Amino acid sequence: MTRVLSMASGSAQAALQETPSGFDVHRVRADFPILQRKVRGRDLVYLDNAATSQKPAAVIEAISRYYERDNSNIHRGVHYLAERATAEFEAARKTIQSFLNAARPEEIIFVRSATEAINLVAQTYGRAHLAAGDEVLITAMEHHSDIVPWQLLCEEKQARLRVAPINDAGELILEEFERLLSPRTKIVAVAHISNALGTINPLATMVRMAHDKGIPVLVDGAQAAPRLPVDVQELDCDFYAFSGHKAYGPTGIGVLYGKLALLEKMPPYQGGGDMISSVTFEKTTFNKVPHKFEAGTPDMAGAVGLRAALEYLNGLGLPNIVAHEHELLTYATDAISRIPGIRVIGTAREKAGVLSFVLDGVHPHDMGTILDQEGIAIRTGHHCAQPVMERFAVDATARASFGLYNTKEEIDALVRGIQKVKEVFA
Amino acid sequence: MADLRDLYQELILEHSKAPRNYRQLAGADHKAEGFNPLCGDHFTVYLKMDGDSIQDIAFQGSGCAISKASASMMTQSIKGKTKEQAKELFEHFHRTVTGTANGDGSDLGKLTVFAGVSEFPTRVKCATLAWHTLQAALEGSQESVSTE
Numbered sequence: 165m166t167r168v169l170s171m172a173s174g175s176a177q178a179a180l181q182e183t184p185s186g187f188d189v190h191r192v193r194a195d196f197p198i199l200q201r202k203v204r205g206r207d208l209v210y211l212d213n214a215a216t217s218q219k220p221a222a223v224i225e226a227i228s229r230y231y232e233r234d235n236s237n238i239h240r241g242v243h244y245l246a247e248r249a250t251a252e253f254e255a256a257r258k259t260i261q262s263f264l265n266a267a268r269p270e271e272i273i274f275v276r277s278a279t280e281a282i283n284l285v286a287q288t289y290g291r292a293h294l295a296a297g298d299e300v301l302i303t304a305m306e307h308h309s310d311i312v313p314w315q316l317l318c319e320e321k322q323a324r325l326r327v328a329p330i331n332d333a334g335e336l337i338l339e340e341f342e343r344l345l346s347p348r349t350k351i352v353a354v355a356h357i358s359n360a361l362g363t364i365n366p367l368a369t370m371v372r373m374a375h376d377k378g379i380p381v382l383v384d385g386a387q388a389a390p391r392l393p394v395d396v397q398e399l400d401c402d403f404y405a406f407s408g409h410k411a412y413g414p415t416g417i418g419v420l421y422g423k424l425a426l427l428e429k430m431p432p433y434q435g436g437g438d439m440i441s442s443v444t445f446e447k448t449t450f451n452k453v454p455h456k457f458e459a460g461t462p463d464m465a466g467a468v469g470l471r472a473a474l475e476y477l478n479g480l481g482l483p484n485i486v487a488h489e490h491e492l493l494t495y496a497t498d499a500i501s502r503i504p505g506i507r508v509i510g511t512a513r514e515k516a517g518v519l520s521f522v523l524d525g526v527h528p529h530d531m532g533t534i535l536d537q538e539g540i541a542i543r544t545g546h547h548c549a550q551p552v553m554e555r556f557a558v559d560a561t562a563r564a565s566f567g568l569y570n571t572k573e574e575i576d577a578l579v580r581g582i583q584k585v586k587e588v589f590a
Numbered sequence: 591m592a593d594l595r596d597l598y599q600e601l602i603l604e605h606s607k608a609p610r611n612y613r614q615l616a617g618a619d620h621k622a623e624g625f626n627p628l629c630g631d632h633f634t635v636y637l638k639m640d641g642d643s644i645q646d647i648a649f650q651g652s653g654c655a656i657s658k659a660s661a662s663m664m665t666q667s668i669k670g671k672t673k674e675q676a677k678e679l680f681e682h683f684h685r686t687v688t689g690t691a692n693g694d695g696s697d698l699g700k701l702t703v704f705a706g707v708s709e710f711p712t713r714v715k716c717a718t719l720a721w722h723t724l725q726a727a728l729e730g731s732q733e734s735v736s737t738e
C-alpha cells in the first residue's frame with residue numbers, strides 16, 4: 165500500500181500550502197495563463213497532467229519572442245538571423261544537457277516526442293544489433309509507445325519481445341526482471357514512471373542488473389522528466405527519452421539522450437538536410453552526432469520553448485516540485501480511498517503524482533463526463549497501456565494526474581465531483 | 591450549458607443497470623464484435639435472421655452507461671425489423687445523437703432519450719457503438735468494427 169500520512173482534512177489545512185522552501189502554489193498558478201480561464205462556467209481544475217501539462221507564460225513568451233526577433237533557419241545561413249537562431253537552438257541543447265546532467269551537449273538529440281525518440285533507437289540501434297532469435301526486454305507497465313516500436317522491430321528481425329511482470333501493487337517484480345535478462349537480450353526498454361499506475365521504477369538497480377550482462381538500457385522518461393530530478397550519469401542509462409509537452413514545454417519537440425559512444429556507432433535515422441557533411445549521387449558522408457540524427461529543419465521554436473520550460477522548472481526547483489506533488493498524491497490517495505466503492509489501481513510504495521482508480525458500478529467514461537461538467541479534467545480510458553488494464557482486469561480507469569500548479573482545494577473539488585457521480589448513478 | 595440530466599436520463603440509467611437481451615444467443619447465425627479503442631468498450635452483437643428480417647437479437651460486453659443502454663434499447667427496437675428498416679432506424683438515430691435530425695418527423699420511439707447525447711460530442715461514439723456493430727453483423731462481415 166502507498167503510505168498515507170495522517171492529515172487533517174478541511175480548508176484550514178488546505179490553505180496552508182506554502183512549504184518551508186518558499187514554494188507557493190498560488191503564486192505559481194499565476195504563471196499559467198490557462199489556469200485563469202473558466203470551463204463550462206467554472207474554474208478549470210486541470211488534473212490531466214500525465215497527458216500533457218499546461219504552459220507557463222515564460223514558455224509562451226519565449227516562443228513568441230523567437231518568432232518576433234530571431235526566426236531563421238539554423239546551421240545554414242551566414243546572415244545575422246541565421247546566427248541568432250542557431251545560437252538559440254544550440255543554447256537549448258545545452259540547457260537540456262544540464263537538466264539531464266548529460267556529459268556532453270552532443271548527447272542531446274532533438275526529436276518530435278518521446279515516441280519518436282524510442283522509434284529512433286529501435287530503428288537505428290535496434291536494427292543494427294538484433295538478429296533472429298534475439299530478445300528485447302520491456303516491462304508489463306509500458307506505454308504503447310514503448311511497446312509497439314519494439315514489436316515492429318522484433319517482427320522484422322524475427323526476434324522476441326519479453327515482458328517483465330508486475331505485482332498486484334503495480335511494482336516491477338525485480339527477480340523476474342533479472343531472470344529475463346538473457347544472453348539473447350540485446351536491449352532493455354523501461355518506463356521511469358508508469359503513466360497508468362504512477363509507479364516509479366527502481367532504475368538504478370535495473371540498469372546495474374542489465375549492465376552486469378552487458379545489455380544497454382533505454383529509459384522512457386516521458387512522465388519522469390517533469391516529476392523527478394533526472395541524472396543520466398548517475399542512473400548510467402544508455403538512452404533517455406522525453407517529450408517537451410509533458411514537461412511544461414511546447415508540443416512537437418522531444419529529446420533523446422544517448423551515450424556518445426553508442427550514438428557515434430549508430431546508423432542514421434532519417435535522411436535529409438543537416439544530417440550530412442557531403443552528398444554526391446555516389447556517396448553521402450554523414451554529419452557528426454547529434455546532427456546525424458536531426459534530418460531536416462527542426463522545431464526551432466519548440467526547442468526555444470522547451471528551454472524556457474526547463475529553466476522555469478529549475479527556477480522553482482525540482483525537489484520543491486517533487487515535495488509538492490508527493491503531498492498532493494498523499495492527500496488525494498487518502499481522500500479518494502475513503503469514498504465507498506473506490507478501488508485505487510496502482511499502489512506501489514514508490515509512486516509519483518498519478519492516481520488511477522475505478523468506482524464500483526460506474527464506468528470511468530461516465531465519471532469523466534460528469535466531472536467535466538464541473539470543470540474538472542481527468543483522463544479516462546486505458547491510458548495507452550492496455551496490457552496494464554488487462555493485468556488489473558479492468559477495461560479502463562479514471563486517472564487524476566497532478567502537476568506543480570495543482571492544489572488541495574482542487575482535490576477537494578474532485579472528491580465532491582465523485583460524490584456527484586455517485587448521486588447520478590445512485 | 592449542457593445538462594447532465596439530458597444525457598443521463600432515467601431510462602438510460604435504468605437500461606445501463608439492467609440491460610435487456612443481454613446474453614449469448616443460442617443458434618445465432620450472425621455475429622459481430624465492436625470496439626471503441628479510446629475507452630475500451632467492447633460489445634458482441636448476435637443475430638438470428640429469418641430471411642431478411644431480424645428474428646432475434648442479443649448482445650454482451652462491457653462499456654459505459656451510454657453505450658450499454660444504447661445497445662440494450664437497440665435490441666428492443668430492432669427485433670422483428672427487416673434489414674432495411676434497421677438500417678433506416680440507425681441513420682435516424684445517428685442524426686439524432688449528432689444533432690442533425692432537424693426534426694424530420696419519423697418516429698424513433700423510446701430511442702429519442704438519446705437526443706441529449708448531441709450536446710456531448712465526445713459521447714456520440716458511445717451511443718453508436720452497438721449500432722455500428724449491428725450493421726457489421728447484418729452485413730455478415732467477420733471483422734470486428736471499431737468506432738475510431
Ligand SMILES: Cc1ncc(COP(=O)(O)O)c(C=O)c1O
Nearest residue numbers: 277278279307309359384386407
Ligand atoms: C510513459 C509514457 N511514455 C511515452 C509517452 C508518449 O509520449 P508522446 O506522445 O509525447 O510521444 C507517454 C505519453 O502519454 C507516456 O506517458
